[in-house]
Amino acid sequence: MGQRNFLGPSGTVLGHGEFWLLTLAGFGLFFGTWWGVTALGLLPAQTLPSPLDVWQTLVRLWERPFAGHVYSEHLGASIRRFLMGWAIAVAIGIPLGLLMGWYRVLDEVITPLFDSIRFVAPLAWVPLAALWFGTGIGGPLLIIFVGSFAPCVISAYRGARLVEERLVEAAQMLGASSRQTIWHVVIPGSLPSIIAGLRVSAGLGWQSLVGSELIVVGAGLGYLMVQGQANLETSVVIAGMIGIGIVGFVMDVLLRAVESAFRRRWGQE
Amino acid sequence: MSEIVFDGVTRRFPLAKGGDFLAIDCIDLRIEEREFVAIVGPSGCGKTTLMRMAAGLDFPTDGRVLVGGKEVRGPGPERAVVFQQFALMPWKNVRENIGFGLMCRGTPRAEREEAVAHYVQLMSLAGHEDSFPHQLSGGMQQRVAIARAYVMNPAALLMDEPFGALDAQTRIVMQEELVRLARRNPRTVLFITHSVEEAIYLADRVVVMGKRPGRILETLDITATRQAENWEAEPIEEVMDSPAFTHLRSRIWRLLKAREQEAPAA
Numbered sequence: 001m002g003q004r005n006f007l008g009p010s011g012t013v014l015g016h017g018e019f020w021l022l023t024l025a026g027f028g029l030f031f032g033t034w035w036g037v038t039a040l041g042l043l044p045a046q047t048l049p050s051p052l053d054v055w056q057t058l059v060r061l062w063e064r065p066f067a068g069h070v071y072s073e074h075l076g077a078s079i080r081r082f083l084m085g086w087a088i089a090v091a092i093g094i095p096l097g098l099l100m101g102w103y104r105v106l107d108e109v110i111t112p113l114f115d116s117i118r119f120v121a122p123l124a125w126v127p128l129a130a131l132w133f134g135t136g137i138g139g140p141l142l143i144i145f146v147g148s149f150a151p152c153v154i155s156a157y158r159g160a161r162l163v164e165e166r167l168v169e170a171a172q173m174l175g176a177s178s179r180q181t182i183w184h185v186v187i188p189g190s191l192p193s194i195i196a197g198l199r200v201s202a203g204l205g206w207q208s209l210v211g212s213e214l215i216v217v218g219a220g221l222g223y224l225m226v227q228g229q230a231n232l233e234t235s236v237v238i239a240g241m242i243g244i245g246i247v248g249f250v251m252d253v254l255l256r257a258v259e260s261a262f263r264r265r266w267g268q269e
Numbered sequence: 270m271s272e273i274v275f276d277g278v279t280r281r282f283p284l285a286k287g288g289d290f291l292a293i294d295c296i297d298l299r300i301e302e303r304e305f306v307a308i309v310g311p312s313g314c315g316k317t318t319l320m321r322m323a324a325g326l327d328f329p330t331d332g333r334v335l336v337g338g339k340e341v342r343g344p345g346p347e348r349a350v351v352f353q354q355f356a357l358m359p360w361k362n363v364r365e366n367i368g369f370g371l372m373c374r375g376t377p378r379a380e381r382e383e384a385v386a387h388y389v390q391l392m393s394l395a396g397h398e399d400s401f402p403h404q405l406s407g408g409m410q411q412r413v414a415i416a417r418a419y420v421m422n423p424a425a426l427l428m429d430e431p432f433g434a435l436d437a438q439t440r441i442v443m444q445e446e447l448v449r450l451a452r453r454n455p456r457t458v459l460f461i462t463h464s465v466e467e468a469i470y471l472a473d474r475v476v477v478m479g480k481r482p483g484r485i486l487e488t489l490d491i492t493a494t495r496q497a498e499n500w501e502a503e504p505i506e507e508v509m510d511s512p513a514f515t516h517l518r519s520r521i522w523r524l525l526k527a528r529e530q531e532a533p534a535a
Contacts, residue, residue: 167498169326170356174370174421175346184369265360265401 049235057235058242066236067227069219075243077219078209081137082143085144085212086205093152093201094194100153101160102186114153121149122208130215140212140220146202155197159190192262199255206248271347271424271457273300273323277332280318280483292318294482295332300425300457307460307472311525315483316461323459324350337424346370349418353430355410357402358502362396363389364415370421371426388416391450412446419450425457432467444470445505452501465521466509470500477521479528485526489517 031051037043038050045053061071069077100107125146129139163186171181213222221240230238280293293315300306306341308316321327322334325344334341336348344350349370357366363385364385371381389395392412402410412430418426432440444467451458451471462468468475494517495501500508508514 056389164356166352166354167358169344170350170352170358171369171373173324173326173344173346173350174417175373176369177373180373184361185358190357191360208315 047151054235054238074224078221085141089145089148093149094156096162097153097156101157115186118150123211141214143212144205148205151197159193163189195259271337274335278329279331281330291482303455304471305458307468308476310470310478314478314480320461346421347424349423351428351431353433355414367416392416426459
């Protein structure tokens with residue numbers, strides 16, 4: 001694998017150092033503008049608190065409970081809830097996608113149904129989830145599940161479809177049963193696509209989190225934000241958003257690393 | 270009992286625009302037990318389709334394909350295939366790729382490892398047991414694919430242009446090695462190639478095919494020439510320069526050329 005390069009605006013190749021410099025410049029510009037707007041008093045603190053205010057709020061939330069819990073507890077509650085919903089989506093979605101890719105009939109039965117349901121946004125499931133589960137754990141799980149299920153199915157399905165026909169034939173001529181072919185050829189052959197799908201589905205599931213936490217009483221970043229809104233504490237709302245952003249970003253980086261590790265191992269990069 | 274018999278085999282492929290394409294037109298061919306037969310012909314003459322039907326990866330529209338007296342109904346390890354594009358599993362190392370068929374068969378681990386080690390040695394793959402296919406050259410990958418087929422102890426070996434993706438030097442080395450392997454381990458072999466030289470050098474019998482539709486033009490017996498000239502004791506470049514060899518080659522070329530002029534490309 002060669003040195004990774006980045007294309008500049010006119011097609012010039014940027015080195016690693018220059019890339020990070022530009023990334024930093026972007027963040028600098030963002031926080032600089034934010035700070036500038038608040039420092040000049042262009043917007044009232046009620047509408048947009050300064051970066052420093054938000055930082056102080058974060059520290060406060062970390063040390064003292066707000067809406068019943070300290071920040072780390074809200075964060076932990078959200079991550080636990082997300083992991084449960086996501087795990088259910090992965091556990092059902094990946095096998096279903098693989099089977100759809102392998103068995104034509106299943107594909108034709110499920111795909112139209114699936115296509116018509118997946119355009120209902122996760123948020124649109126909130127009322128139904130509330131009716132079914134009230135304020136129990138089921139509601140948030142359903143919404144996170146709805147958010148992350150589709151990419152799991154689609155990526156596994158695509159992966160299974162794109163497995164080289166030759167490899168399936170090779171396995172069969174060596175005497176592999178259907179089960180052995182799926183286990184030794186279709187699943188490993190689909191893994192790069194599945195892992196890419198896991199990344200997308202984790203992102204979408206995590207994004208559905210706030211929606212799911214609108215119907216939770218107790219703890220969670222979404223709950224924290226809703227309480228912040230109720231108390232007119234804009235900095236609390238923004239502090240919640242920052243937590244969501246950072247966790248999502250870290251998750252994406254980790255799954256990207258897993259993805260490229262797999263590709264390297266099998267010489268696909 | 271491992272002779273391969275094509276009994277009035279016809280294969281038509283349906284065309285997208287309707288109608289169908291006659292790929293193979295009523296072929297009768299019998300490959301005897303432990304005979305090495307090469308089929309040579311231009312692209313599109315249906316030679317690969319013939320092999321795929323013997324492998325059970327494709328089926329005749331008319332007629333029957335029998336191996337060891339039994340009609341072929343699907344792929345199986347008694348008819349091992351060596352593909353042109355190797356078709357090794359990228360996620361398995363050399364050892365696992367060679368042992369895959371034995372694992373599917375349920376061979377005990379110790380026995381499996383012994384068999385794999387034997388073919389690793391025989392195919393000069395020692396030291397690469399833990400490598401993954403993408404870490405090997407094309408020639409090495411094809412050695413793994415050949416070992417993977419041989420380790421199953423198949424009744425028949427079906428090879429579809431196995432050296433077609435290799436460079437010229439590697440190809441010659443592999444041809445010599447295959448002759449050596451085939452002499453140590455005689456099998457019924459159906460070998461598909463578009464190289465006339467390769468077919469003459471390797472086979473007991475060369476079947477020359479023409480296209481549109483795919484038919485057998487002629488079958489040439491090489492065994493007598495090979496034995497009289499003692500080819501197996503000579504290096505491949507000497508063999509390919511010998512008058513007997515070039516004579517056979519010209520004869521096959523003339524057949525293919527006459528056919529080409531007779532049936533202009535449609």
